[in-house]
């Protein structure tokens with residue numbers, strides 16, 4: 237597999253009079269290979285947008301090496317720009333233009349046939365709203381228009397910064413399907429997000445960033461497997477007595493809410509046998525697989541600081557539509 | 569080329585540009601309509617009376633001059649009632665810039681030859697303001713709204729993108745200014761022909777009008793580039809407006825006062841407005857009483873100095889060129905957020 241995006245040791249510091257020096261990206265590495273749908277996950281303010289801006293030549297990195305489709309960026313970015321569709325932070329469009337006219341203008345500026353405009357409007361589901369003014373669009377419609385603009389070039393590499401922002405659940409699902417079909421057609425996709433469930437659903441690979449640094453990377457299932465602590469959720473009639481029995485059997489167990497969490501067991505039958513032998517019948521026995529959210533919280537250090545105590549049973553998110561804003565947790 | 573076409577579409581779709589064009593057309597229509605309403609074609613009686621009055625005025629001038637000379641040479645006794653300059657050549661009709669002509673005695677008659685130049689100055693002043701504001705808002709709005717970032721994601725060549733914008737701006741402003749001035753002058757020419765007097769439209773007239781026109785267009789382009797450059801440097805439309813207001817208050821008013829207090833020599837040379845005037849008029853004369861201080865030819869020292877059009881143009885070009893170059897240099901390296 238060939239690298240489509242490579243970032244090594246990217247560093248970017250912002251200087252401003254009001255807040256002084258702020259290290260936004262601090263020695264960050266990223267590798268995206270051809271054909272991946274790569275999630276770029278991190279809480280708000282962790283440096284995702286800054287990384288993408290540096291990659292696309294919009295801000296100057298302090299140091300680091302970057303390539304896009306094999307060309308060093310930003311120096312030789314113009315060579316491959318025609319094959320890279322990108323949106324960085326919700327782009328602002330000219331409110332007076334219709335969606336169609338907005339795209340036609342970009343198509344012209346980039347030397348793309350104007351017939352492509354109708355195709356991309358169709359792809360993002362704005363087909364019959366294209367002749368309305370952008371200022372009348374909802375946030376989600378603007379986001380779709382932004383994605384459409386990135387697709388205009390029929391890119392080999394698609395870079396989307398928080399594309400699901402402002403989309404309704406159905407919109408997120410459509411976006412997911414769109415990205416899957418793009419990936420199936422050989423487009424490499426890099427999607428940034430602070431929305432965990434979304435990344436878990438769309439992406440096959442993930443890189444997690446926290447405070448400007450990479451804290452995990454790899455296939456989504458591998459990143460999850462690396463954090464599997466082999467815990468079991470057990471429901472029985474008398475949790476306290478069950479804990480004592482399990483301790484006697486040299487297992488680690490704690491009461492959590494109305495249930496037990498048993499850790500360090502690779503074989504669940506051990507638990508049901510130990511309890512069953514003493515007449516305690518197990519009502520529920522569920523392996524606690526880590527989802528991306530808990531891995532993410534663990535890696536980005538948001539978990540400990542979270543002001544809302546999380547219960548074990550709540551750990552898995554309602555699939556698909558979960559939107560968790562981790563900003564508060566991280567900054568607290 | 570594609571880039572320029574796209575930029576042209578953006579430029580013409582800007583509400584602000586449309587508003588300014590409407591204002592231009594409106595100001596133009598109002599001026600033309602009031603001129604037309606207040607003018608009529610003079611009849612034969614009016615003409616002959618005006619001719620007679622002009623001839624008499626010229627005779628008066630000549631008579632006064634002769635009287636002055638006569639008193640100076642002592643042929644006539646000094647008259648206390650009337651004032652005569654010590655140097656009679658000052659009122660010599662031959663040395664006057666312009667002599668009374670019949671048109672001066674035709675109230676309510678529009679005379680194209682007489683009015684064309686002031687009308688053109690008004691149009692140029694409007695177009696200079698138009699160019700500056702449009703130049704500033706065109707790039708300023710694009711920088712703040714992220715339009716430039718959008719474009720750079722498509723064409724990651726900053727200097728090309730900025731140059732396409734500036735080029736499109738200057739081209740569009742030039743075409744608009746040319747069009748506006750031609751339509752404007754043609755309209756008033758028609759008014760002169762149909763409901764007034766065309767006046768003396770000889771080669772000299774057209775040459776001097778053409779010169780003002782050409783220099784005015786250069787000024788309009790310089791103002792547009794200046795607005796564009798300052799807004800680029802300051803990242804906002806308001807940067808250009810602020811710079812303009814600050815310059816006018818701090819420098820043209822404040823510094824002028826200070827320069828007067830400290831008795832600086834030829835202080836007008838430090839003012840951009842002097843150079844603008846000198847360029848537009850083909851030269852300008854300024855007064856500085858200090859030039860005469862300690863001067864040996866005292867009684868004859870008039871205290872005037874001139875700025876010719878070439879140094880004035882060089883000053884304007886240097887300032888605009890310098891700021892534009894700075895804008896490109898800064899834009900090439902800046903973080904675009």
Ligand SMILES: Nc1ncnc2c1ncn2[C@@H]1O[C@H](COP(=O)(O)OP(=O)(O)O)[C@@H](O)[C@H]1O
Pocket residue numbers: 250251252258259260261278279280281282283284285286287905
């Ligand atoms: N223009 C800027 N000036 C100063 N600080 C900035 C600027 N842009 C971003 N930052 C800071 O850099 C950090 C990373 O921001 P960003 O890349 O936008 O995060 P994300 O996209 O992951 O939410 C934040 O702490 C933010 O405050």
Ligand SMILES: [Mg+2]
Pocket residue numbers: 281284285286325397398
């Ligand atoms: Mg961001």
